[in-house]
Amino acid sequence: MEAPSPGINGRMDITSPENADQRKKIVELLHKAYWMEVETVMSYIANSVNPDGVRAQEVKTSLAEDIQEELGHAQQFAKRIKELYGVVPGSEGFATEQSYLQPPEDQVDIVHVIKGVIEAERGAIDHYAKIVDETDGVDPVTQDMVITILQDEQGHLREFEGFLREYEAAGLA
Numbered sequence: 813m814e815a816p817s818p819g820i821n822g823r824m825d826i827t828s829p830e831n832a833d834q835r836k837k838i839v840e841l842l843h844k845a846y847w848m849e850v851e852t853v854m855s856y857i858a859n860s861v862n863p864d865g866v867r868a869q870e871v872k873t874s875l876a877e878d879i880q881e882e883l884g885h886a887q888q889f890a891k892r893i894k895e896l897y898g899v900v901p902g903s904e905g906f907a908t909e910q911s912y913l914q915p916p917e918d919q920v921d922i923v924h925v926i927k928g929v930i931e932a933e934r935g936a937i938d939h940y941a942k943i944v945d946e947t948d949g950v951d952p953v954t955q956d957m958v959i960t961i962l963q964d965e966q967g968h969l970r971e972f973e974g975f976l977r978e979y980e981a982a983g984l985a
């Protein structure tokens with residue numbers, strides 16, 4: 813008996829029934845990515861409004877812009893989950909993880925916010941790099957999408973690392 817083919821003409825096809833196990837694994841990773849984006853949207857909304865002070869303005873403006881981008885990522889992950897025969901989870905499946913991005917005690921503590929954003933972006937970068945690995949040679953469509961999102965997150969990380977450097981140079985962090 814012939815071994816099950818990975819897809820048409822022996823090419824990898826993540827939508828084919830033989831690849832159901834691999835697909836399930838990828839959908840699970842996409843679920844986590846979806847929740848990370850949704851929680852980031854919540855955290856960035858709060859932190860784009862809460863902080864007080866002149867120095868906080870730049871950070872607030874930047875976060876307010878990122879909200880739309882992170883929301884777009886959540887929608888892309890949702891769409892891909894559906895395309896891979898998964899189901900986009902309802903809100904009852906949500907569990908919080910961003911303890912580090914809760915509003916600080918003092919609303920002028922912008923360094924707390926900057927460090928929290930850096931941690932969130934690093935977490936996303938870690939997880940998305942894992943998806944890029946898992947999809948390699950298996951699901952180039954998901955891989956391509958995640959690489960593009962990964963670049964957005966690297967841009968966010970870099971920007972907030974820049975904010976932190978400024979505060980460190982001023983002896984405020």
Ligand SMILES: [Fe+2]
Nearest residue numbers: 849881882885
């Ligand atoms: Fe994102």
Ligand SMILES: [Fe+2]
Nearest residue numbers: 933964965968
């Ligand atoms: Fe981001």
